Amino acid sequence: MGRRQRSQEKGTILVSQRLTGGFRLSNRRWYPWVFLLLCTVFLLLAYELGGRQLKIEWVVSVLGGAGGLTTFLYSQHLQETRLFTELFHVFNERYDRLNQRLNELASSAGTGLSTDSQQLLMDYFNLCAEEYLYFRSGYIDDDVWRSWTRGMRVYAQVPVIREIWERELASGSYYGFSLQELEKS
Numbered sequence: 001m002g003r004r005q006r007s008q009e010k011g012t013i014l015v016s017q018r019l020t021g022g023f024r025l026s027n028r029r030w031y032p033w034v035f036l037l038l039c040t041v042f043l044l045l046a047y048e049l050g051g052r053q054l055k056i057e058w059v060v061s062v063l064g065g066a067g068g069l070t071t072f073l074y075s076q077h078l079q080e081t082r083l084f085t086e087l088f089h090v091f092n093e094r095y096d097r098l099n100q101r102l103n104e105l106a107s108s109a110g111t112g113l114s115t116d117s118q119q120l121l122m123d124y125f126n127l128c129a130e131e132y133l134y135f136r137s138g139y140i141d142d143d144v145w146r147s148w149t150r151g152m153r154v155y156a157q158v159p160v161i162r163e164i165w166e167r168e169l170a171s172g173s174y175y176g177f178s179l180q181e182l183e184k185s
Contacts, residue, residue, distance in 0.1 A: 023080050025141050031074045038066035084141065087134055094127050106158045113160065121164055128152055129174035132181060149185035156182055 042062040047054050101120050105113075113121075128148075135145040155161050156179055169178055 023084055023138050023141055025081065025084070025143075027077055028074075028081075031070055031077070034073065035066055035070040038069060039063060042066055080139070083139060087139060088144065091127065091131055098124050098127070102155060106155055106161065113164070118164070121161060122168070124155070125165060125168055125174065129177040132177040133175040136176070146185045149182045153182045 039062065042065060043054070043059065046058040046062050050058060098120060102124060105117055105120060131140065131145070131148055134140050156165060162179070165179065168174070
């Protein structure tokens with residue numbers, strides 16, 4: 001299996017995540033349009049409230065306000081991008097440490113798994129659940145999550161791994177993650 005990219009969470013849900021429904025790396029391209037829209041709306045509002053006259057003070061205030069709000073939203077996006085990048089690297093490193101042994105286990109999956117193999121699977125299941133937690137909280141880009149779930153599906157198709165995974169998930173200690181999440185993505 002190829003290399004999968006990973007990530008991890010911290011902090012609170014950021015303002016623009018609440019506005020957009022989740023983090024998307026591609027949101028960056030919208031900020032010039034947001035500025036233009038805000039300027040237009042604010043200028044029209046100032047024009048109407050000013051008795052159909054535009055005073056230079058209002059224009060400057062409107063442009064400053066629209067610029068300030070756009071800058072705030074863009075800086076939020078930059079913070080989210082930094083957090084995403086950090087999570088991505090942390091999850092990827094954790095996965096890289098497991099990858100070779102997971103592939104060996106998947107290709108030789110017999111009925112009796114050693115204690116080390118079972119611990120390896122628990123580490124992998126925890127990693128997947130943590131990724132899901134951060135995705136569900138809006139910190140992981142949709143495209144990245146879909147990529148990760150494709151990798152998870154490979155292991156979930158191995159009968160002995162799936163059996164242990166289902167048993168573990170039944171305990172309810174994986175942040176709401178379920179194997180059905182793999183089919184949704």
